Amino acid sequence: MSELSDVKAEEQAADIVPEGPAKVPDKEAEPVKPPKVRRLNIIGRRNLFFALSLIIIVPGIISMATHGFRLGIDFAGGTELTVTFANHPTLPQVEAAVDSENANGSVIQTTGGGYILRYPPLTAAQTTNVQNDLQGKLGPMTVAQILEVGGTIAGETIEFSLLAVAIAATGLLILLSIWFHNVPGGWRAGFQFGGSAVAALLHDVFVLTGIFSILGKVFGLRIGEIDAFFVTAVLTVVGFSVHDTVVVFDRIRENLRVSQRLSFEQVVNLSIMQTAARSIITSFTVVLVLAAILIAGGPSLQGLALALMIGIVSGTYSSIFNAAPLLVVWRKLQPVR
Amino acid sequence: MHIVLSGPIRLIIAAVLVFSLFIDGAGYVYRIANHLPLTGDVAGLPPNFGGWQLYFHKGLDLAGGTHIDYQLTNFPAGQSRADVQQRTIAVINKRVNALGVNEPEIRGAGTDYNRITVDLAGVTAAQAQKTIGAVSKLVYTKWVPDAKVTGGPEPGYKPQLTGLTGDDINSASATIDTTGVSWVVNIGFTSRGATLFDNLTRDNVAACPGDVNTSATANCPQRHLTIWLDLTQQDIDNWEDPSYAGKVTAPYDPGCLATQAAGTVCGKFLTDPITIQEIPGGNATISGSFTQQSANDLATGINSGSLPVDLVALDVTQVSATLGAEAVKLSLAAGLLGLSIVVLFMILYYRIPGLLASLALLFYAGVVLALFKFIPVTLTLAGITGFILSVGMAVDANVLIFERFKEEIRAGRTIAAAVDAAVRRAWPAIWNSNGSTLWTCAILGFVGPSAVKGFALTLAIGVLVSLVSAIVVTHNLLAIVLISSRFRRASLLGVDRVRTV
Numbered sequence: 154m155s156e157l158s159d160v161k162a163e164e165q166a167a168d169i170v171p172e173g174p175a176k177v178p179d180k181e182a183e184p185v186k187p188p189k190v191r192r193l194n195i196i197g198r199r200n201l202f203f204a205l206s207l208i209i210i211v212p213g214i215i216s217m218a219t220h221g222f223r224l225g226i227d228f229a230g231g232t233e234l235t236v237t238f239a240n241h242p243t244l245p246q247v248e249a250a251v252d253s254e255n256a257n258g259s260v261i262q263t264t265g266g267g268y269i270l271r272y273p274p275l276t277a278a279q280t281t282n283v284q285n286d287l288q289g290k291l292g293p294m295t296v297a298q299i300l301e302v303g304g305t306i307a308g309e310t311i312e313f314s315l316l317a318v319a320i321a322a323t324g325l326l327i328l329l330s331i332w333f334h335n336v337p338g339g340w341r342a343g344f345q346f347g348g349s350a351v352a353a354l355l356h357d358v359f360v361l362t363g364i365f366s367i368l369g370k371v372f373g374l375r376i377g378e379i380d381a382f383f384v385t386a387v388l389t390v391v392g393f394s395v396h397d398t399v400v401v402f403d404r405i406r407e408n409l410r411v412s413q414r415l416s417f418e419q420v421v422n423l424s425i426m427q428t429a430a431r432s433i434i435t436s437f438t439v440v441l442v443l444a445a446i447l448i449a450g451g452p453s454l455q456g457l458a459l460a461l462m463i464g465i466v467s468g469t470y471s472s473i474f475n476a477a478p479l480l481v482v483w484r485k486l487q488p489v490r
Numbered sequence: 491m492h493i494v495l496s497g498p499i500r501l502i503i504a505a506v507l508v509f510s511l512f513i514d515g516a517g518y519v520y521r522i523a524n525h526l527p528l529t530g531d532v533a534g535l536p537p538n539f540g541g542w543q544l545y546f547h548k549g550l551d552l553a554g555g556t557h558i559d560y561q562l563t564n565f566p567a568g569q570s571r572a573d574v575q576q577r578t579i580a581v582i583n584k585r586v587n588a589l590g591v592n593e594p595e596i597r598g599a600g601t602d603y604n605r606i607t608v609d610l611a612g613v614t615a616a617q618a619q620k621t622i623g624a625v626s627k628l629v630y631t632k633w634v635p636d637a638k639v640t641g642g643p644e645p646g647y648k649p650q651l652t653g654l655t656g657d658d659i660n661s662a663s664a665t666i667d668t669t670g671v672s673w674v675v676n677i678g679f680t681s682r683g684a685t686l687f688d689n690l691t692r693d694n695v696a697a698c699p700g701d702v703n704t705s706a707t708a709n710c711p712q713r714h715l716t717i718w719l720d721l722t723q724q725d726i727d728n729w730e731d732p733s734y735a736g737k738v739t740a741p742y743d744p745g746c747l748a749t750q751a752a753g754t755v756c757g758k759f760l761t762d763p764i765t766i767q768e769i770p771g772g773n774a775t776i777s778g779s780f781t782q783q784s785a786n787d788l789a790t791g792i793n794s795g796s797l798p799v800d801l802v803a804l805d806v807t808q809v810s811a812t813l814g815a816e817a818v819k820l821s822l823a824a825g826l827l828g829l830s831i832v833v834l835f836m837i838l839y840y841r842i843p844g845l846l847a848s849l850a851l852l853f854y855a856g857v858v859l860a861l862f863k864f865i866p867v868t869l870t871l872a873g874i875t876g877f878i879l880s881v882g883m884a885v886d887a888n889v890l891i892f893e894r895f896k897e898e899i900r901a902g903r904t905i906a907a908a909v910d911a912a913v914r915r916a917w918p919a920i921w922n923s924n925g926s927t928l929w930t931c932a933i934l935g936f937v938g939p940s941a942v943k944g945f946a947l948t949l950a951i952g953v954l955v956s957l958v959s960a961i962v963v964t965h966n967l968l969a970i971v972l973i974s975s976r977f978r979r980a981s982l983l984g985v986d987r988v989r990t991v
Contacts, residue, residue, distance in 0.1 A: 277619040299615050299808035306805045317937040321930050328929055332922055385872055385942045392930030396923040403919040431893040438835060439882030442828035446878060450824040457875060
């Protein structure tokens with residue numbers, strides 16, 4: 154195949170991996186340049202984008218600090234029964250029945266016509282009593298689900314979750330510093346890449362947790378409740394955010410090698426433009442999948458799907474508009490070489 | 491990179507695909523091979539291929555059932571905690587078996603051996619807790635004459651509580667006796683138990699002395715010490731009713747006791763050995779025609795009278811089978827919907843490469859599902875979500891390659907060169923980005939709460955397979971299809987123009 158040998162000739166010129174700038178070949182031999190990319194100046198308008206992020210994050214942080222979260226059973230502890238009644242009693246009827254038990258129960262109506270009944274932790278015998286009592290008052294009842302979470306497990310779930318985020322962030326910082334220490338500038342530059350990616354990651358975590366705090370506490374929506382699934386979502390977003398950022402950073406690294414004439418800012422801007430299509434398309438397809446779960450996946454997965462959606466949109470935004478501009482700012486404050 | 495395009499790799503890919511489809515459709519393969527109808531229940535499913543049971547292992551949130559985390563407290567002093575945990579698990583197993591649960595899972599967990607996790611399919615939380623947490627009490631009885639007794643194991647005699655109970659027993663264990671042939675059960679008593687037992691055995695022998703093996707008169711009912719679980723004075727008071735005595739003397743049935751309705755009589759009998767001689771010293775041996783199994787059963791039965799620890803339920807989850815089935819249906823629908831949307835989008839946006847990527851995506855889905863059956867992965871709701879999400883991740887690698895492909899074409903490369911360069915140059919980004927996702931999965935798997943672990947595992951499997959699918963399968967498909975000049979048109983490739991050689 155003559156075309157293949159053709160590649161080899163080109164690749165030899167274009168694909169050298171230099172440790173230092175001196176070995177970079179004559180750029181005129183590189184046919185990739187100049188790529189036709191629309192020149193949106195993202196780096197120049199970075200303060201605008203930082204401000205946009207803050208507009209979302211700051212209210213979220215305020216809500217988290219003053220209101221906290223609407224806690225699901227996993228975190229709050231207690232006994233939760235998901236039931237349906239054959240006689241279809243109204244919400245006030247169910248509430249009256251639960252109130253009269255004096256067991257501090259509360260009632261939430263689900264979209265499917267069922268009810269979620271929440272109590273402080275009950276013993277097995279008490280749970281049976283409650284069920285018998287409700288059957289007596291409201292007629293035949295089908296129990297779809299019973300969850301009992303004691304204080305110990307609830308505490309552990311929170312502990313494990315915080316620990317997981319902390320370890321993931323630290324680990325990713327180290328991992329990225331190692332991966333990117335071969336850019337011009339060595340370990341300091343590697344740390345800047347890693348640090349910027351982790352900052353973008355924390356941005357996404359705060360956007361997600363902030364929005365859920367507002368949804369759950371300020372608007373009082375049940376979808377804003379946080380449970381073990383929410384923790385899953387946060388940690389997935391951690392992974393996805395870095396995933397997105399790494400693609401941009403990887404392009405920056407590549408362009409730093411081949412585009413010696415451009416300033417760092419220009420290289421970063423070029424790299425953002427080159428990867429933006431991919432970032433948006435990928436996030437778009439993932440959001441499509443999540444929308445499918447949100448619509449078809451049933452109530453137990455909806456909170457998870459919404460959380461992932463927010464996190465992934467935020468992750469894409471932050472990889473384009475925060476992580477790379479942050480890298481530029483960091484370089485200005487702490488020049489390499 | 492060229493090795494990826496070699497014949498052997500293509501053969502391996504084809505073999506993996508065929509093998510995966512075989513596993514995915516194992517049920518149908520079995521039906522066809524045995525000329526069974528393709529739908530409905532047939533015997534022998536799930537199929538067993540040389541020891542591999544190939545079916546989807548459903549977690550409790552999909553299958554319906556009860557999950558309980560127990561905290562173990564009041565560990566007996568001076569015993570290995572690991573042993574105590576194992577013994578507790580054995581006891582729970584024994585009790586749970588009485589419920590007839592399919593594949594009960596009872597695992598030790600926790601730091602310092604202080605947790606036990608129980609997963610029981612198709613059992614309500616109330617049933618499970620009653621059975622497992624039942625405080626059954628082991629009692630020793632001797633036989634006293636009562637002319638009115640006509641039924642039971644010893645007509646003319648009824649049992650009498652001796653005051654020796656499970657509290658006086660340290661442990662029971664099944665071992666092979668000194669001759670090395672037959673199985674026996676050794677019982678160790680506490681010091682109070684030892685004294686009581688010594689007195690009881692002396693009375694036994696005094697009641698009808700002689701060698702039990704040679705003298706017929708020596709083998710009288712008073713020479714027996716009988717072990718029961720949960721036998722009460724009330725039971726004994728009913729001994730003159732022959733049917734009652736007969737039912738109580740049936741083998742111990744924890745399932746019956748757990749679900750006991752008013753008026754039913756459950757079996758409470760464990761064993762009725764004859765006392766050969768007075769036994770001082772606090773160690774007794776029950777011999778007889780035991781197999782290893784029956785000796786173990788008896789030891790567990792004696793031990794289960796006294797769970798070595800107290801069990802505190804930390805959390806209990808009960809999911810009804812209907813809700814589980816509903817969840818399976820919904821998540822399958824969501825997965826199919828998501829997959830179709832992605833396929834449609836990829837084909838519309840990337841044309842021929844998009845179509846090829848969609849084929850690669852089907853390869854990916856087939857392999858991942860086969861792995862779920864093969865490993866096997868216990869699928870939970872969160873796990874299925876992880877899988878659906880990994881479809882998105884699988885697409886990403888393709889998108890990275892195709893965007894790069896377009897760039898390379900724009901830069902004036904030929905198609906074959908562009909495919910090669912696109913895969914090669916997209917690789918660092920694909921590897922680094924998926925590597926960070928894998929890293930996160932690893933942390934979730936080790937640190938995360940248990941509900942999150944299933945998610946991490948399926949996502950990690952999905953990411954790994956998606957790497958192979960994009961780099962090897964999509965790449966090969968592109969290389970094969972684009973040999974034909976019919977497909978080398980700009981409109982089919984989603985680019986502005988194509989360089990013709």
